[in-house]
Amino acid sequence: MDVVVKSYTSSVLTVTPPQFILLAGVKKNAPLAYNERNSMLFSWKEVRMRVQEHLKLSTAAAVVALPFLRQDTWLPYVASLGIDVDHYVWHAVTHRTLSLRQAVRYYGQADPPQIPQQRLLHHPFVLGALFFLAVRLRSRPLALLLGGLLFHVSLDIIHNSQMKRLKTTLSEQARGHCPQCGQPEPALQLHTVRVARNLLDRYNASHYVALCPTCHEEAHRQPANTTRPGPLVNWS
Numbered sequence: 001m002d003v004v005v006k007s008y009t010s011s012v013l014t015v016t017p018p019q020f021i022l023l024a025g026v027k028k029n030a031p032l033a034y035n036e037r038n039s040m041l042f043s044w045k046e047v048r049m050r051v052q053e054h055l056k057l058s059t060a061a062a063v064v065a066l067p068f069l070r071q072d073t074w075l076p077y078v079a080s081l082g083i084d085v086d087h088y089v090w091h092a093v094t095h096r097t098l099s100l101r102q103a104v105r106y107y108g109q110a111d112p113p114q115i116p117q118q119r120l121l122h123h124p125f126v127l128g129a130l131f132f133l134a135v136r137l138r139s140r141p142l143a144l145l146l147g148g149l150l151f152h153v154s155l156d157i158i159h160n161s162q163m164k165r166l167k168t169t170l171s172e173q174a175r176g177h178c179p180q181c182g183q184p185e186p187a188l189q190l191h192t193v194r195v196a197r198n199l200l201d202r203y204n205a206s207h208y209v210a211l212c213p214t215c216h217e218e219a220h221r222q223p224a225n226t227t228r229p230g231p232l233v234n235w236s
């Protein structure tokens, strides 16, 4: 099975394709998998977790906003959930394929190319232009749409800074050596050992480990390694 996952990265969001489509296509408890031919790391678990977080938080925000926005609540809600469609569109145009599976595989690479155009709807320039238009046209729908996009982007910023903090903390603890194999490695990668049950526990360091690229690939190749501590891994 060629599946996805990428959990080491501080930019997990870059693997999140259009939220609704993905949620519909992701099986519960789908295993981690490794695509030998394309050397890609793939784990639906991580992608699904990220999509569900956006869904939960956007829904919570929509419920809070409901008394104020009433029938217009769907606008920012849809914008917040649909913003990641920019990844899919960029892939579809540049790779000339409408395949969602191929797009997910592309972003699920161990080190996907980071191209600004992939995140067009997340870009400050586009958001700024929308703000300008909303003010200029005094358009309430446009302002609400922008609100939804900004909500999503804020969640991304918080997530990325938390993942970066975890990576720094765990790398410092490891002192430039992979805790699994003991080899010196200046650029350890963040790997998700287990998925937190609730959002408050999401960025607890005990759920992650910083591994060298080789051990990280191994962890994805053998899912058992991701749930059981190896002899050298400090799980606290």
Ligand SMILES: [Zn+2]
Pocket (backbone or CB within 6 Å): 178, 179, 180, 181, 182, 183, 211, 212, 213, 214, 215, 216
């Ligand atoms: Zn290692």
Ligand SMILES: [Zn+2]
Pocket (backbone or CB within 6 Å): 006, 007, 008, 190, 191, 192, 216, 219, 220
């Ligand atoms: Zn990983």
